[in-house]
Amino acid sequence: MVKKNMECHSKRKVIFIAVILVFFLGAGVIAGSLEPINNIKIAFSNNHEINILTTKTTVEEILKENHIELLEDEMVLPSLTSNVSQNDTIKILKKSESNTIATLAAKGENIELEELLKAYSPIVEKIVVERVEIPYETITKDVSNGNSNTTEKVVQAGRNGIKEVTYKIKYQNEIEIERLEISSKVIQEPVNKVVNVQTKETVTSRSSISRTTYTVPTGGLSNEVRGITPKVTTLNASAYCACYKCCGKSTGTTASGKQATAWYTVAAGSGYPLGTIIYVPALSGNANGGWFVVQDRGGAISNNHIDIFVGSHSEALQFGRRNLECYIYVK
Numbered sequence: 017m018v019k020k021n022m023e024c025h026s027k028r029k030v031i032f033i034a035v036i037l038v039f040f041l042g043a044g045v046i047a048g049s050l051e052p053i054n055n056i057k058i059a060f061s062n063n064h065e066i067n068i069l070t071t072k073t074t075v076e077e078i079l080k081e082n083h084i085e086l087l088e089d090e091m092v093l094p095s096l097t098s099n100v101s102q103n104d105t106i107k108i109l110k111k112s113e114s115n116t117i118a119t120l121a122a123k124g125e126n127i128e129l130e131e132l133l134k135a136y137s138p139i140v141e142k143i144v145v146e147r148v149e150i151p152y153e154t155i156t157k158d159v160s161n162g163n164s165n166t167t168e169k170v171v172q173a174g175r176n177g178i179k180e181v182t183y184k185i186k187y188q189n190e191i192e193i194e195r196l197e198i199s200s201k202v203i204q205e206p207v208n209k210v211v212n213v214q215t216k217e218t219v220t221s222r223s224s225i226s227r228t229t230y231t232v233p234t235g236g237l238s239n240e241v242r243g244i245t246p247k248v249t250t251l252n253a254s255a256y257c258a259c260y261k262c263c264g265k266s267t268g269t270t271a272s273g274k275q276a277t278a279w280y281t282v283a284a285g286s287g288y289p290l291g292t293i294i295y296v297p298a299l300s301g302n303a304n305g306g307w308f309v310v311q312d313r314g315g316a317i318s319n320n321h322i323d324i325f326v327g328s329h330s331e332a333l334q335f336g337r338r339n340l341e342c343y344i345y346v347k
């Protein structure tokens with residue numbers, strides 16, 4: 017019995033030692049993994065997320081452990097050397113997407129990583145077509161022939177054109193952050209404004225009548241008026257042709273019975289007898305030298321007005337209405 021007891025005792029001893037050994041070995045193993053195990057979330061730039069368990073503490077180590085390499089256009093938050101702890105998130109961003117976050121951080125506000133990540137939102141691209149005005153240009157023409165007494169006259173009004181522009185616009189948080197013009201198409205060309213710098217027309221009131229100083233003209237009908245003192249006055253001049261619109265008939269026959277001659281025949285009021293010769297200095301550049309003969313009458317023609325017979329209706333319209341100085345030679 018005693019012996020048997022002894023055997024039992026030594027068996028217990030072996031078991032005890034074994035248990036002790038196992039304990040120490042186990043303790044050694046446990047001692048090797050005494051660092052805390054943290055649950056870390058890694059969020060990728062494509063919005064994909066993974067949760068990992070790690071004993072590593074820096075961002076760089078954790079990425080390495082999980083075989084994650086940053087691409088050239090990627091960055092990581094927090095930075096590679098930062099420490100992370102339980103339930104932290106490591107966010108991998110495209111560098112372009114980090115601008116908003118950088119802007120927020122630059123405001124000096126105390127923004128935690130979580131808030132920074134909330135500020136991140138994907139960039140949305142849209143194709144947008146907009147109508148844009150093309151401003152007209154103003155062209156100034158000097159037609160004053162060096163005259164110093166000039167005035168500006170708008171001969172053609174300007175009008176803006178329209179073009180259709182296609183943009184590629186990037187939005188983040190519904191705010192436009194980038195705009196790129198892809199193409200544009202002119203819908204309507206602009207019309208340039210044309211301004212003439214011209215000699216000021218002498219505005220003479222109807223009450224101002226004749227004056228006595230004048231330059232004696234030469235050429236044209238000057239031989240026929242030799243010795244006659246002209247009445248020099250400003251008349252309102254227009255032009256007409258032989259058409260139905262101008263005359264109500266289209267025969268070209270004048271009140272004097274003579275056939276009308278372009279740039280020679282004028283219609284004048286009854287104050288000027290038929291056959292009166294009129295010299296217009298401003299029209300001396302024409303083939304007739306500026307000389308006209310009163311050969312016609314008109315219902316609407318007063319003594320302050322002459323109507324010059326021209327070759328075509330368009331020429332008559334182009335002449336318009338002008339105040340012109342006239343030398344009137346009544347025979």
Ligand SMILES: [Zn+2]
Nearest residue numbers: 257259262329
């Ligand atoms: Zn006409």
